[in-house]
Amino acid sequence: MTAEEIVRSLHESFGTRASVRARQPGRLFQVEIAAYLADGDAAQVYVKPLEDGRIQVTDLGATCMRISYEHKLSAKTDAVVRSVAEQYGFEFTNGQVTRTLPLSGLLTAAHALAQIESSAEAAVEESVAHRLTTTHFKAIVREALREAFAAAATFDHRDPEDDDGLYQIDALIHGPRKVAVAIVSSNLSAEHAVATHLTVDAAMRARGERFTWATIPRDLDALGDPYRRRLVKHYDVVAPVYDEASLPVARRKLAELARLPN
């Protein structure tokens, strides 16, 4: 199969909807179709002619490379890419998404590979978002509170009677009323928040003091039933899910609870 035959066949398949560039004449071609990924870069589709007359359609490792711009590659990201690739009849081998087929199948395969690249990125995003660590989630929320309330927010408040620091309050919003905020990302942290409330609130009441108790859960519905019930019994939930859309709502509600101007 000559380079001219490949180029002619590619043009016949794609017409004006794509351009074909010989990256290594006779050996490697890039097909550019109007398929853009989440950051605006075009999907990368390469074609290698094989000696038996078939072709190999491949991403040359671009899918994993792009994922690695934002996430560490691991067995888990490999599994996600492999799963998406196999849904479209492709293989995932040595970090590359590939499929060997007759030249006549190129049009479909090129569009499928673009879809794989896009879907794999989205699937990895989703899988990573679900395993944000408790520490990381707390850090993100603390930063948002610091930005929203400036000096009116303090962190890791420790009651004077909490000798060992076992029941620290994640954040305290200082207004005409003081709001104790528990940042909750898991069943375990929900239980700790409840224990903190029970212990610190009792000590404060004995001194004639009190806080208003509020919680920012990562996802209230993701907590187990008993943990969720106990959390909402002891805390005012300022937003059931923490994301960019709920952030202004959470901020406004905390300000209301603290009786600060919105």
Place this chain on the structure above:
Amino acid sequence: MHVLRFADLIGVPKTVERVGVATFKAQVAHVELAADIAAAVPGRIVLYARINRERPENVSVGLRYESDALEEFTFARANGDHGTHENPDGTVVRESHLHLPPPAALGDPVRYLRRLRWAEQMTYPPTLPDAWGTFADRLSIAPDRKLEKALRGLQHKYGQLRM
């Protein structure tokens, strides 16, 4: 307290502090070299340079920001010739280009950026040393002989164009 903004991250003078060894990335499809970057900002900045072994004009050089408060993310990335890029306003850049936070966001406090949707057209040839040179100028990174030598070595070893 001084608020760190995207413009600060891009403009702050930077120096290469420690150059690592080249490693394979995405199994064996790419080779990567990473280096720690020193800059007067909170958090950590890491530089990475990559080359695709089968398409050596497909290079990338990027800066990743890491801190306790945010998920790590790339805030600048130069790409070689991997094809076209389409900006949010519909403009298309071809071949070598530089991804940056969008111009309208440069004055914003630094936050996690999921995607660098904005890219500027660049004119460097798609080799690691050329991409690095342009990238370093644009991102205020001081020249560094050790890194430049390592990048030339990578380009020589893996970047011979097959004709």
